[in-house]
Amino acid sequence: PVLVVDYGAQYAQLIARRVREAQVYSEVVPHTASVSEMLDRNPSAIILSGGPSSVYADQAPSVDPALFEAGVPVFGICYGFQVMAQALGGTVEHTGTREFGRTELDVSGGHLHEELPARHPVWMSHGDCVTKAPEGFDVTARSEGAPVAGFENVAAGFAGVQYHPEVAHSPHGQEVLRRFLQDVAGIRPQWTTSSIVDDQVARIRAEIGDGHAICGLSGGVDSAVAAALVQRAIGDRLTCVFVDHGLLRAGERTQVERDFVAATGVNLVTVDAREQFLDALAGVSDPEEKRKIIGREFIRVFESAARDLKDKGDAEFLVQGTLYPDVVESGGGAGTSNIKSHHNVGGLPDDLQFSLVEPLRLLFKDEVRRVGLELGLPETIVHRQPFPGPGLGIRIIGEVTADRLETLRAADAIAREELSAAGLDREIWQCPVVLLADVRSVGVQGDGRTYGHPVVLRPVSSEDAMTADWTRLPYDVLERISTRITNEVAEVNRVVLDVTSKPPGTIEWE
Ligand code: XMP
Numbered sequence: 001p002v003l004v005v006d007y008g009a010q011y012a013q014l015i016a017r018r019v020r021e022a023q024v025y026s027e028v029v030p031h032t033a034s035v036s037e038m039l040d041r042n043p044s045a046i047i048l049s050g051g052p053s054s055v056y057a058d059q060a061p062s063v064d065p066a067l068f069e070a071g072v073p074v075f076g077i078c079y080g081f082q083v084m085a086q087a088l089g090g091t092v093e094h095t096g097t098r099e100f101g102r103t104e105l106d107v108s109g110g111h112l113h114e115e116l117p118a119r120h121p122v123w124m125s126h127g128d129c130v131t132k133a134p135e136g137f138d139v140t141a142r143s144e145g146a147p148v149a150g151f152e153n154v155a156a157g158f159a160g161v162q163y164h165p166e167v168a169h170s171p172h173g174q175e176v177l178r179r180f181l182q183d184v185a186g187i188r189p190q191w192t193t194s195s196i197v198d199d200q201v202a203r204i205r206a207e208i209g210d211g212h213a214i215c216g217l218s219g220g221v222d223s224a225v226a227a228a229l230v231q232r233a234i235g236d237r238l239t240c241v242f243v244d245h246g247l248l249r250a251g252e253r254t255q256v257e258r259d260f261v262a263a264t265g266v267n268l269v270t271v272d273a274r275e276q277f278l279d280a281l282a283g284v285s286d287p288e289e290k291r292k293i294i295g296r297e298f299i300r301v302f303e304s305a306a307r308d309l310k311d312k313g314d315a316e317f318l319v320q321g322t323l324y325p326d327v328v329e330s331g332g333g334a335g336t337s338n339i340k341s342h343h344n345v346g347g348l349p350d351d352l353q354f355s356l357v358e359p360l361r362l363l364f365k366d367e368v369r370r371v372g373l374e375l376g377l378p379e380t381i382v383h384r385q386p387f388p389g390p391g392l393g394i395r396i397i398g399e400v401t402a403d404r405l406e407t408l409r410a411a412d413a414i415a416r417e418e419l420s421a422a423g424l425d426r427e428i429w430q431c432p433v434v435l436l437a438d439v440r441s442v443g444v445q446g447d448g449r450t451y452g453h454p455v456v457l458r459p460v461s462s463e464d465a466m467t468a469d470w471t472r473l474p475y476d477v478l479e480r481i482s483t484r485i486t487n488e489v490a491e492v493n494r495v496v497l498d499v500t501s502k503p504p505g506t507i508e509w510e
Contacts, residue, residue, distance in 0.1 A: 045075065047075045048081070050078030074157070075159050088158070093130075121171065122165075213237065214240075214306055215238060220321075243273055247391030250413040280293050307352065395433065408435040427471070443486075
C-alpha cells in the first residue's frame, strides 16, 4: 500500500481517498508509527500529510530521518513537506508571511508540474515556509509567500509541495498526486472497483472458510453492500435478517425483500416485530426514552433470530458494515483489531460469541457505493439517503401509534416522490418529514373547518451530518409537496418548512 502518515489534521483521510482515486491502494497510519512498523507494511510509497503544527512548536511531530534511507519513495504535503525539508537538510523559516486559501502558484520544469499552466491556483494553509530546498532537490514551484512551494529529487524518489493537492480548490492537485505515484514512485494503478470486489471476496472466503454467517440488514447502503459481498463469497451460507419494527417508511420493506433479494439472491429472514415495538412504545413521548426502547427491542429481536440460526448451526460469523473511517478513528489500521463496537447491530451479548466479519473495513463510503453498483445492487439502495435506525419513531413528536405512523408514512412518501421527480435527491443530504402529533391547528378544506396536525419539512444539505444547512428548495417543489400532502393525507392540514441550520438545530427533531 501507499501509507499516508497522519499528522493530526483532517487531511490524511482525504489524501488516502485521492490516492485511491488514482487507483492506488492506500492506508492511513498515525505519525507515532515507527519507521520499522511502516516498512513492515511493505509500502510502495509514503506520503507525509499536512498537520496543524509548526515545525517549531514544542512537541511538533517530526519524521525519523531513517525513513529516507529505506529506499521508499516519499511525498511531503504542507506540514509534511516542511518536516521532509528539515529532515533532509533544507531550511524552514518562520518568515511571518502566512498564506491561507487560494494562492497563485508559479511552476517551472520538473516532473510533478510539467505541462501544467505556468501559473495556476492552489490551496495554501501555512505560517512557516521552506526557504531552502535540501541538496539534490530541484525547486519547481514558488508562490509569493513560499519561495520553495514544490521540490523534487526524482532519482531518489522524493518530492513534495507546500500546498494541498488533495483539496478541490487545487484544480491540478489530483494530477500532481498521480504524477508522483506513477512517474516518481513508479506505482501501477491497479486499485479498481472490480479488483476491490475480487480482493474482498478472496479475503472473506479465507476468513469464513466453510462456516456460516449472519448479517443484519437495515435497508441502508453499508449493511446491504457488506451482505452482498459476503453473499458473493459464500453464497447460501449467509443468512440475512431484516427486522421490520414498523417504523419504516413506505416501500422500505419491499426494497429489502424484493429488490435486494432479486439483485443478490440472498437468503433472507424477515422478522415482523411491528406489534412488539408498538406495544413497547405505547404511552411514551420522551425522545430519549423512545430511542432507548427502540434500541433495546431491536437487540432483543435480532438476538433471538441470531440465536435460532446459531442453534441450527447456521451462523458462527456476524457480518458488520464497519467502514474505514471508523477503523482509522478508533486508532486501528488494517491488520490491527482495535475496533469500536459498532452501532448497527451492536450491543449483542457476549454469550452469543460470533466472530466479526467486516468486509468494508478497508473502504471509504464512495468506494462502498461503487462496490454496491459493481455487485448489481439497485441505485435506490446504493444512493439511499441516510435514515436513522429508530426510524419514524423519532419523527413523530409525541406518542407513536399505528395511526400516526400511517399518517406520517403517507406524507413522507409524497415529499420523497416530489423531491425525486424534481431531480433533487443528490442535492439534498436528506429531508426528514416530521409529524407534530401533539399540535393541532385550525384549517378550512372544502366548506368545512378542519382541526388537524402540521407536518414539518426538514430538507438539509450536508457533507457529513455533523453540520448542516437548510436546503433552499425551489418554491414550486415546496408548493407541490404542500398541496399534495394537504389534499391526500386526511389528518394533515398544514405543511411548514424548517429553516434552521445545524447547529443550533439537529437534523432530526428528536
Ligand atoms: P442529528 O439529528 O443528530 O442527525 O443532526 C445526524 C444524522 O444522523 C442520523 N441519525 C441517526 N442514525 N441512528 C442512526 O443510525 C440514530 O439513532 C440516529 N439519529 C440520527 C440522522 O438521520 C442524520 O443523518
